[in-house]
Amino acid sequence: MTAAPWPAPFAATPLDATVTIPASKSLTNRYLVLAALAGGASRLRAPLQSRDSDLMIGALRALGAGIDEVPGAGSVPDLAVTPIPAGHTVDAAVDCGLAGTVMRFVPPVAALLSGTVAFDGDPAARVRPMAPVLAALEGLGVRVEGAPDGFMPFTVHGTGTVRGGHVAVDAGGSSQFVSAILLAAARFEGGIHLEHNGTSVPSVDHIAMTVEVLRSLGVAVDDSTPNHWIVAPGPIAAFDVLLEQDLSNAGPFLAAALATRGTVRIPDWPLNTTQVGDKWRQILPQLGATVTLEDGVLTVTGGPQILGAELSDTSELAPSVAALCALATTPSRLRGIAHLRGHETDRLAALVAEINALGGDAVETEDGLIINPAPLHGGLFHSYEDHRMATAGAIIGLAVPGVAVENIATTAKTMPAFPQMWSDMVAQTAAGGTRGRG
């Protein structure tokens, strides 16, 4: 049965809220992969609990890793991980759901084992690009079967070792193609010299995250030459980490400050982070907000109006940014996000369709969006199985009465508590505040 659309809370007064965000998807799923390949038992403290992390846990268990929930310091259990045993043989099927990190990061791990691992996922996942990862594995001597036109489903036939060496890929479609190979590369016999041979790689912050996490676990990575990454063969150290909050998922909550001319605070904002979401501190002032980071608390206060902006390579932040641009009083242009067409859905087409269905003026360009000011009205905002489309609808709904979001439950991909967290935030309104635009 299809659930009824979710009536997005409208904030009649400016918000004055403090919010804590669950752990980073990108960090949780990287650490899970590395724990499965590490030299001993590892622990993830306060990891993300979500569909994407569950899918990663399921995939790595199927490949032989031991992953157990153990009591943690807070409400979220820690994960105790024992690595895949040496010489492990496998005959497994992996459900990738719609998780890019699972469908891209796990095949190189499967290639290191003896046996076969079949990969498939949601119908929408079967159109997400995979070919460069599979071509890289084949270039390293791994047999991959299936992959019609370079998409899921496919089967990796591992022989127990991957020889490694030099391989070139076009990572123009996703930074995850690079991260996928780098994460497993220390376990390849010869390590890797990975070369990107296309025009430009998107979401480069996520590659920097991969490199930094690898280095923190004792893996030697040389990224000094643009578009080349060299990983030396060697052990991956076991670890014990406390996961950072997901700063990309902080985005909709911070955007709420702008959408309501209110204030939203996020405590425990990491001071040194590789997460792309730290860019909110640069992006939101361009949209008219005041942003401060003091004593670890990020405070965002919306300006009298949302300003349009020219922004490039906003990566996975783009849907939240686009929602704010749809509420802005001057034009915006988002560039360098052509690869969003291969995300959970074609996000450029989806954003244009949904913003315009509410009376907006959004246009797709070759590599992004142009969003012009227009008065918005209520209506149904479709989510396309995409958590970030659903949260974009919620942002607009704060400022526009009568917006309903179809399938809000899709936020479970990375933030299952989103609907409750959102209502709780809206309940924390500024005492006696009034809003009214214009």
Ligand SMILES: O=C(O)C1=C[C@@H](OP(=O)(O)O)[C@@H](O)[C@H](O)C1
């Ligand atoms: O490596 C990662 O954890 C991610 C990389 C990015 O992928 P793309 O390079 O495909 O944008 C990002 O959008 C995605 O949400 C997570």
Ligand SMILES: C=C(OP(=O)(O)O)C(=O)O
């Ligand atoms: C692109 C995203 O996800 P994935 O990890 O599935 O690629 C995202 O979360 O915005």
